Amino acid sequence: MISLTVQNHQPFAIKNIPILTLQEFEGSVREGMLTHARMIGLFGLEKTQTETTVIAVLSNPSTSSLHLVGTVFTAINNRYNSFAGVHQQTHYFECELAENHHIIPEGHPWLRPVRKQTVVLDKQPYSMYRMEGEEVHEVAVGPIHAGVIEPGHFRFQCHGELVYHLEINLGYQHRGIEQLLLNTSAAQQNILCESITGDTTVGHTMAHALAVEAISRTTVSLRTQTLRSIAEELERIAMHLAGLGGIANDVGYAIGAASYGRLRTLVINSSALLCGSRFGRGFIVPGGLRFDATTEAIELLQKNLSLVQKDVSTINSVMFDASSVLARLDHTGTVSGEWAKSIGMVGPAARASGIELDTRSQFPYGAYRYSPLPLITLSTGDVFARARIRSLEIDESIRFIFEQFENLPSGSIFNELQPRAKESGVISMVEGWRGEIAHCVFTDSQGSWKRYKIKDPSFHNWYGLALALRSEAISDFPLCNKSFDLSYSGHDL
Numbered sequence: 001m002i003s004l005t006v007q008n009h010q011p012f013a014i015k016n017i018p019i020l021t022l023q024e025f026e027g028s029v030r031e032g033m034l035t036h037a038r039m040i041g042l043f044g045l046e047k048t049q050t051e052t053t054v055i056a057v058l059s060n061p062s063t064s065s066l067h068l069v070g071t072v073f074t075a076i077n078n079r080y081n082s083f084a085g086v087h088q089q090t091h092y093f094e095c096e097l098a099e100n101h102h103i104i105p106e107g108h109p110w111l112r113p114v115r116k117q118t119v120v121l122d123k124q125p126y127s128m129y130r131m132e133g134e135e136v137h138e139v140a141v142g143p144i145h146a147g148v149i150e151p152g153h154f155r156f157q158c159h160g161e162l163v164y165h166l167e168i169n170l171g172y173q174h175r176g177i178e179q180l181l182l183n184t185s186a187a188q189q190n191i192l193c194e195s196i197t198g199d200t201t202v203g204h205t206m207a208h209a210l211a212v213e214a215i216s217r218t219t220v221s222l223r224t225q226t227l228r229s230i231a232e233e234l235e236r237i238a239m240h241l242a243g244l245g246g247i248a249n250d251v252g253y254a255i256g257a258a259s260y261g262r263l264r265t266l267v268i269n270s271s272a273l274l275c276g277s278r279f280g281r282g283f284i285v286p287g288g289l290r291f292d293a294t295t296e297a298i299e300l301l302q303k304n305l306s307l308v309q310k311d312v313s314t315i316n317s318v319m320f321d322a323s324s325v326l327a328r329l330d331h332t333g334t335v336s337g338e339w340a341k342s343i344g345m346v347g348p349a350a351r352a353s354g355i356e357l358d359t360r361s362q363f364p365y366g367a368y369r370y371s372p373l374p375l376i377t378l379s380t381g382d383v384f385a386r387a388r389i390r391s392l393e394i395d396e397s398i399r400f401i402f403e404q405f406e407n408l409p410s411g412s413i414f415n416e417l418q419p420r421a422k423e424s425g426v427i428s429m430v431e432g433w434r435g436e437i438a439h440c441v442f443t444d445s446q447g448s449w450k451r452y453k454i455k456d457p458s459f460h461n462w463y464g465l466a467l468a469l470r471s472e473a474i475s476d477f478p479l480c481n482k483s484f485d486l487s488y489s490g491h492d493l
Helices: 022-035 090-099 187-192 198-215 222-250 256-277 295-319 323-329 337-343 347-351 383-406 458-468 474-484 489-490
Strands: 003-004 037-048 051-060 063-076 078-081 104-106 138-139 153-159 163-169 423-434 436-441 449-455
Touching: 022 037, 022 051, 022 063, 022 078, 037 090, 037 198, 037 423, 037 436, 037 449, 051 090, 051 436, 063 423, 090 104, 090 423, 153 347, 153 474, 163 458, 163 474, 187 198, 198 222, 198 423, 198 436, 222 256, 222 295, 222 323, 222 383, 222 474, 256 295, 295 383, 323 383, 323 436, 337 347, 337 458, 347 383, 436 458, 458 474, 458 489
Parallel strands: 078 104
Antiparallel strands: 003 063, 037 051, 051 063, 138 153, 153 163, 423 436, 436 449
């Protein structure tokens, strides 16, 4: 594969990215994916009145390497041979590139909107997929929902109670965050990254801070790295508890829902002891942390986590042994390992289908470089597996936090940032609680951002939810939906 090969958080000069002919670009990307690389980015880097430079970013977990390669399109030569027919993981990336830059993937199996609900390629009207036949009916849900929920539109094609196809249409709260990041102050950029998706504040601010530090050649202390990772694991525990509570509620297991909810409150209150905010806001900044953890806060946090560890073990054993619960979870919403790998699923949802993929293990960063976490997988790919893997990850996150507190390094919590390198880039990957987060950032000749591309794990996993509903009863949609627990805002950006 012809490419620039770098490591996670390794800065590079933009001029070192090979800009190939279209034929060479297609061949290089195909070769990479045939050797087990995954696409994590396909976007326009630079655009003039006549040309658009497009960059593909691939990751190879087996070698912990990242590969960048580019090509140039013009208004006349704006077509390429789609990769999606063979490599389905590229499907949505190609749709996004077409929507943003009118670059057309010829032979694409299903060109559809990403953040524009009614058109493709700017002007062509888009019609959702429809089945026809006797007793076939269509159920439309959203984008306005009955509860306190973000906007998203779900179109079910059903025969009786069975769902044959689910199409998910998002983009209703597209806020233009990537563009806003190019035109705001450094302090405002950090606030924007905290708001990419409100339940992954620590994950996205971690990716942003690591990107800024890498491109400015700024190092942070081991204490800073450790406290950041503790905050990240607290966020993971809290959201896994929230997800388990939601699953318990959807199967009518009230005592489980109440118990998980109580424990989540204790965990986010513990996050406030460390971060000053129950949701991790205002803690991580480029260069380090806004404030240090006090001895009293650490002692109380450990006390809280000891209680969580004891109680969550009890409620997990009761819930996952309850026949009434297992009857709803087992063999419901199954996504096979083959499907999960094909569409590029990430995070606990992928690991529940047997996919060995975890940025903390394969592209380690911060404290994970010194204290690795085990890569946990299950094989059944159903709601049970997606719920069970959350419970297992809670156990490991608590163990990790206690281990870090036992050996908490000393040192400063903030170092002044050096100037950003000019005409440079960095790929910043972290493992949010939903899975792989990627911030691909590039600077111009003045050291300012000229491109800031964000990929939230939900970008991959919404298709997993659609596959999970195939041949399932439509009444199982809320349960399947909660087992993925995806972000609308993280997708819409």
